[in-house]
Amino acid sequence: MSSSSVHDEKNIELVKDPEQSSSLESLSEIGESNIDPELKVEQLAEEMGINHRKLMWKIDVWVVPPFCLLYFLSFLDRVNISNANLYGLTADLNLVGNQYNTALAVFFVPYITFEVLANYCIKFVKPHIWLSTLVLLFGGISIGLGFVQNFAGLVACRFFIGVTEASTFPSIFYLLSTYYSKVESQRRFSLFFSCTALSGAASGAIAYKIHDLNMVHGLESWRWIFIIEGAITCGCAFLLFFLIADFPEEARFLTANERQFLKAKLEILSGTQSAFEIKNTLKDVAKCFKDWLIWLSAWCYFFLIIPSYGYAYFAATIINQMGYTAVSAQQHSVYPWVCAFGVINVVAFFSDRFQKRLPFFIGCSTMALIGLALVLGSPDAPKTRYAGCFLTASGLYSAMPLIVCWSSINMSSHIRKSVSTAWQIGFGNIGGIISIFIFLAKDSPRYVPGLSVCVGSVSLAIFTGIAYFYACYRFNNIKQTDAYKQEFNALSEREQILAGDKNPRFVYMY
Known part of the structure; x- marks a missing residue:
């Protein structure tokens, strides 16, 4: 059976390139042999005239x-x-009680709600159009934040930023997972994810410089933060329209020969077909939620999100309360993020090098646990608390891309990748709401309740990560039993393709 052919005429569109007929016949022969998958890929590359390294x-x-x-x-x-x-947002907008926390939390309501739907829609609207439009929209809303005059305006803008950003994170992970194999993925995923660290650093650095714009044109410095950063975002949206890659099957920067090879390569290495051509239904989406792997990875990410957003939203405040001025706190908040950027990418390199995920996940989570413990347990030692910020940021923001990459690359077929990444990130971000309401002004400067919850949350993330490892290990063994193979082979050809990683030939990574 050719890996590029399709089997259900009612649901699957046949895709063929006449110029590649000889290559496809060769692929069929290779696919039926017992040759090592990596060697199969190299044979296919030679047959199709592809320089594999140059293509990657x-x-x-x-x-x-x-x-x-x-x-x-x-x-x-x-x-x-x-x-x-x-720089005075709360005071200038006359926010009282927990209104600031509420403004932070309202972002997550649409952000969580629309994750799965957004990943479903991206199959119908080309990614470069969909994502660049969303960037333009949330950049414009960010500019609007610079002109709000009250709590209602702040909440409205935060809500619509949540709506427009709902598709960005899961869609990017979804798209990345369609270009790279399991052993190629982590360093690419982590390089992308490390932009959160660079963004956190840039936010502090920009804010540090923007302080000089206070009351220029009658606008407070905090307003200029939103206006300038939003304007930069809108400008970049037009650039991204031309740069964002669509799915491999439609990628504009690849030749037809390269698209055919990449699709075949990933199918050889995974042992399954991509199912890109299949028109999915809501029933197909619902079926994915019966899988324990999707739920375990979502819970693991949820437990990491609580301390991660807690750090992102309140690190500058905590550093400020160590004795620094507001301007100096902005500057000092940059350095832990820069450190995290380096750690994220080093960990990813070695994770791919050794083709392991669990040991690195546990190591990074433990690093975060130690960092949080230092911030919590050293209220009278500012330098120790600050050192804890470095460990916390580096550990958390290295562990998160590990679990997201690990779970998304363990999904095969477009529908399972789409639902898994969206649900993991959507469900996980419920933790963002929790993080906002455990760091309250009344608990300043120690934030004992919030930091204690974060310590417990990372501990649960480690436990859930181990459970996910065990599930992958167990399912790998189950799929090799005769009973399982007979049950799988009894499915229709459409169901077998959509099942993706449930195919006995697919091996879960851990």
């Missing part, structure tokens, strides 16, 4: 940087409110 460099250049820029802008416009708050 081409994909890296065209795919990863635009997504890095996109998420850099997204995270920047999401967390810059914490920098604005240091």
Whole structure:
């Protein structure tokens, strides 16, 4: 059976390139042999006249940087409110009680609600159109935040930023997972995710410089944070329209020969077909939620999100309360993010090098646990608390891309990748709401309740990560039993393709 052919005429569109008929016949012969998958790929590359290494460099250049820029802008416009708050947002808008926390929380309501729907829609609207339009919209709303006059205006803008950003994170992970195999993925995923660290650093650095614009044209410095960063985002949206990559089957920067090879390569290495051509239904979406792997990875990400957003939203405030001025706190908030950027990418390199996920996940989570413990347990030692910020940021923001990459690359077929990434990130971000309401002004400067919850949350993330590992290990063994293979082979051809990683030939990574 050719890996590029399709089997259900009612649901699957047959895709063929006459110029590649000989290559496809060769692929069929290779696919039925017992040759090592990596060797199969190299044989196919030679047969199709593809320089594999050169092609991967081409994909890296065209795919990863635009997504890095996109998420850099997204995270920047999401967390810059914490920098604005240091410059007087709460006082100027007359916020009282927990209204500031409410303004932070309202972002997550649409952000969580629309994750799965957004990933479903991206199959119908080309990614470069869909994502660049969303960037333009949330950049414009960010500019609007610079002109709000009261709590209602602040909440409305935060809500609509949540709506427009709902598709950015899960869609990017979804798209990335369609370009790279399991052993190629982590360093690309983490490079993209490390933009959160760069964005956090940039937010503090920009805010540090913007302080000089206070009352220029009658606008407070906190307003200029939103206006300038929003304007930069809108400008980049037009650039991203031309740069963002679509799915491999439609990628404009690849030749027809390269698209055919990449699709075949990923199918050989996974042992399954991509199912890109299948028109999915809501019933197909619902069926994905019966899988324990999707739920375990979502819970693991949820437990990491609580301390991660807690740090992103309140680190500048905590550093400020160590004795620094508001302006100096902006500057000092940059350095832990810069450190995290380096750690994220070093961990990803070695994770791919050794083709392991669990040991690195536990190591990074433990680093975060130690960092949070230092911040919590050293209220009278500012330097120790500040050192804890470095460990916390580096550990958390290295562990998160590990679990997201690990779970998304363990999904095969477009529908399972789409639902898994969207649900993991959507469900996980419920933790963002929790993080906002455990760091209350009345608990300043120690924030004992919030930091204690974060310590417990990271501990649960480690436990859930181990459970996810065990589930992958167990399912790998179950899929090799005769009973399972007979049950799988009894499915219709459409169901077998949509099942993706449930195919006995697919091996879960851990």
